Amino acid sequence: MSWYLVRRLLLTLPVLFFVSVIVFSLINLIPGDPARIMLGEEASREALSALRKEMGLDRPRYVQYLLWLNHVARGDFGRSVRDGRPVLDTLLLKLPVTIELAVTSLVVAWVIAIPAGVVAAWKQRTALDYAATTVALAGISVPNFWLGIMMIYLFAVNLRLLPPSGYIEPWIDLARSLKLMVMPSIVLGAALAALVMRLLRSSMLEVLGTDYIRTARAKGLDDVVVLIRHAMKNAMIPVVTVMGLQLSGLLGGAVITETIFAVPGLGRLTVDSILTRDYPMVQGVVLFAALAGARTE
Amino acid sequence: MSRFAADLPADVVGPQRGTREVRRYGLGYFLHRYARNRLALVGLWVVLGIALVAIFAPWFAPASPIKPDFGNLLQPSTATHPMGTDDLGRDVLSRVIFGTRTALLAGVISVGIAVIAGLPAGLLSGYYGGRLDDLLMRLTDAMLSFPFLVLALALAAVLGAGLDKALIAIGIVFTPRFIRLSRAQVLGEREQNYVEAARAMGVGDGRIIWRHILPNSISPIVVQASLDMAGAITAEAALSFLGLGTQPPTPSWGSMLNIAQAYLSTAPWMAVWPGLAIFITVLALNLLGDGLREALDPRLR
Numbered sequence A: 001m002s003w004y005l006v007r008r009l010l011l012t013l014p015v016l017f018f019v020s021v022i023v024f025s026l027i028n029l030i031p032g033d034p035a036r037i038m039l040g041e042e043a044s045r046e047a048l049s050a051l052r053k054e055m056g057l058d059r060p061r062y063v064q065y066l067l068w069l070n071h072v073a074r075g076d077f078g079r080s081v082r083d084g085r086p087v088l089d090t091l092l093l094k095l096p097v098t099i100e101l102a103v104t105s106l107v108v109a110w111v112i113a114i115p116a117g118v119v120a121a122w123k124q125r126t127a128l129d130y131a132a133t134t135v136a137l138a139g140i141s142v143p144n145f146w147l148g149i150m151m152i153y154l155f156a157v158n159l160r161l162l163p164p165s166g167y168i169e170p171w172i173d174l175a176r177s178l179k180l181m182v183m184p185s186i187v188l189g190a191a192l193a194a195l196v197m198r199l200l201r202s203s204m205l206e207v208l209g210t211d212y213i214r215t216a217r218a219k220g221l222d223d224v225v226v227l228i229r230h231a232m233k234n235a236m237i238p239v240v241t242v243m244g245l246q247l248s249g250l251l252g253g254a255v256i257t258e259t260i261f262a263v264p265g266l267g268r269l270t271v272d273s274i275l276t277r278d279y280p281m282v283q284g285v286v287l288f289a290a291l292a293g294a295r296t297e
Numbered sequence B: 001m002s003r004f005a006a007d008l009p010a011d012v013v014g015p016q017r018g019t020r021e022v023r024r025y026g027l028g029y030f031l032h033r034y035a036r037n038r039l040a041l042v043g044l045w046v047v048l049g050i051a052l053v054a055i056f057a058p059w060f061a062p063a064s065p066i067k068p069d070f071g072n073l074l075q076p077s078t079a080t081h082p083m084g085t086d087d088l089g090r091d092v093l094s095r096v097i098f099g100t101r102t103a104l105l106a107g108v109i110s111v112g113i114a115v116i117a118g119l120p121a122g123l124l125s126g127y128y129g130g131r132l133d134d135l136l137m138r139l140t141d142a143m144l145s146f147p148f149l150v151l152a153l154a155l156a157a158v159l160g161a162g163l164d165k166a167l168i169a170i171g172i173v174f175t176p177r178f179i180r181l182s183r184a185q186v187l188g189e190r191e192q193n194y195v196e197a198a199r200a201m202g203v204g205d206g207r208i209i210w211r212h213i214l215p216n217s218i219s220p221i222v223v224q225a226s227l228d229m230a231g232a233i234t235a236e237a238a239l240s241f242l243g244l245g246t247q248p249p250t251p252s253w254g255s256m257l258n259i260a261q262a263y264l265s266t267a268p269w270m271a272v273w274p275g276l277a278i279f280i281t282v283l284a285l286n287l288l289g290d291g292l293r294e295a296l297d298p299r300l301r
Helices: A004-028 A034-039 A047-054 A062-074 A087-122 A127-141 A144-158 A174-209 A211-220 A223-241 A243-260 A266-275 A281-291 B024-036 B038-055 B094-126 B131-144 B148-159 B165-190 B191-202 B204-240 B253-261 B269-296
Strands: none
Touching: A004 A034, A004 A062, A004 A281, A004 B131, A034 A047, A047 A266, A047 B165, A062 B024, A087 A174, A087 A243, A087 A266, A087 A281, A127 A174, A127 A243, A127 B269, A144 A174, A144 A243, A144 B204, A144 B253, A144 B269, A174 A243, A211 A223, A223 A243, A243 A266, A243 A281, A243 B148, A266 A281, A281 B024, A281 B131, A281 B148, B024 B038, B024 B094, B024 B269, B038 B094, B038 B269, B094 B131, B094 B165, B094 B204, B094 B269, B131 B165, B148 B165, B148 B204, B165 B204, B204 B253, B204 B269, B253 B269
C-alpha cells in the first residue's frame, strides 16, 4: 500500500513539471516585451530596465524558469501589477468564496441528480425515464452563461424574488448570503447534475441486472429497500470516484458563473486579471487551478 | 465496428420475419441503425438546417447584421424585426442568422485542429510506445489538469483577441483528448490477429497504422469529434461572452449575449434569441453525437 502511494506520487512529479512549464510558457509566449506590456507604451526607459531586471528578463530563459519555480515552490507567486499586493494573498482571500460556491453547487447537483438517476434506472423506458434523460440532455447542452442571464431576468428583474447579483459572507448576513447563492449554485450545478444523473442511471442499470439484486428481490425484500440498501450502495461508486473531476469542472464553470453573478471568487479573478493583463495574477490563478485539478492515471 | 452477429444485442439480430438476409455491416447498415433512433435523426436534420442557414445567410437575413440604424434602437419584436433590434438598432434576427457562421466555424475549425494534431500523435505514441509515449502521456495529463475553460481563456489571452485566435486556443485545449483516445484505440488493436498477420506478411508500420489500425479505431474518434463540436461552439461563445473571442461588429452569439447583459431589463429579447440559438445548436450536435455512438458501437446502450 505504501509502495503504491509512493509510486503514485512519483508519477505526479512529471505531470507537475509539465504543468509548471505550461504556466511559465503562457506568459513568455506573449509576443513583445512583458515589461513594456505591463508598464504601457509611455513608460520611461529607466522604469522598463528596472522592471526587466526585477523580473529577471535579462537572463536566459531556463534560468528565468528555475528562478520562477524556486519562488513558486516557496509560495512566492510574485506581485499583482494592478494593486501591488502579493498574488498568493489575493488567491487565498478569494479561495473560500469559490469553495463555498463549489460546495453549494455540488449539493444542488447531487440533490437533483441522485434521485433522478435512481428513478430513471428503476423505471427504465417509462415516461419518467424519458423525461429525466431529456432534461439531463438539455442540462448538458444549455450554455451556463445564458442560463444565468435568463434566471436573472426571470427571478430578479421580473418576479423580484431574488437579488440579481452580488456576494456577502455567510457570517455577516446568513439569510442574504443564501439568497445570493441560490442562482449561482443552480447555474453552476446544472451541468454537473446532468452529468451525474446520466452516470448514475447507467451504473444503476448495470447493478440492477446483477444476480445479487435478483436474489434480494427473490427473498421478498421490499423494492425500495433493495434499491436503496443494495443497488445504490454499489451504483454510487463511479459517481464518487469522479468527484475530483467534478470539482475541476466546477472550477472551470465558476469562471462564467462568478462573472455573471459578480461573486468575488477565483473564477472572477481569472477573468479580471486576464482582461486587465495582470500577468503575474494570471499565472498564479492558472497554476492554482491546475494544481487543484492535477490528475494522474 | 463489429461484423459478427453474435456481438450484437438480441433485438438487432432477432429473426427477420419474411425478409431477405440483411447485411449487418457497412454504410447501409450503419445508416439503418442510425435512422432507427428518432432523436438522432432530429439532431441530424437540425444540424443540416443550421448549416444551410450559415451557407445562405445573406439570403435568409432580412437586414444587414452590421450596419447600425440609429432610428430604431432597442425596438421590441415587430413585423420587420421579428426578434427586435439591439442597442445599435441592428436586426437581432439577422445577427442570429449570421452568427450561425461564427458558431459552425468554431465547431469545425477548432475540432479540426484538435483532430489533425491529436490523431497522428496518439496513433504513433500508442503504436511505438516507449519513452516518447510516456512523455506525451505526462504532457497530456498536465494539460488535462487545467480546467478546460481556464486554459482556453489563458491561451486566448496570450494569443490576443479575435475569432481566429480563440479557435486556435480551443483547438489546443481539445487536442489532448484526441491523443488519449486514439492512443487507447491503437493499444487495443495493436495486439489483434489481423495486425499480427499484416506484420508477418511484411507490411510496413506506416501502412499498418494507416490502412489497418486507423479504419478499425475511427468510430469512437468520430463520436468524440461530433460531441466536441458542441463543446467548441459553447467554448467560443463563452470566450466571446467574456470579451476575448469574436470582436465587434462581427456577429457572434456569445458577444451578443455579452452586450445584452447591460440591457436585460429594457431589451430582454437581445439575450433570449442568441442564447436559444446556442442551446438548439449544441443540443442538436449532442443528439447527433449520441446517435452516432449508438449506431457505431452496438455494445453501448
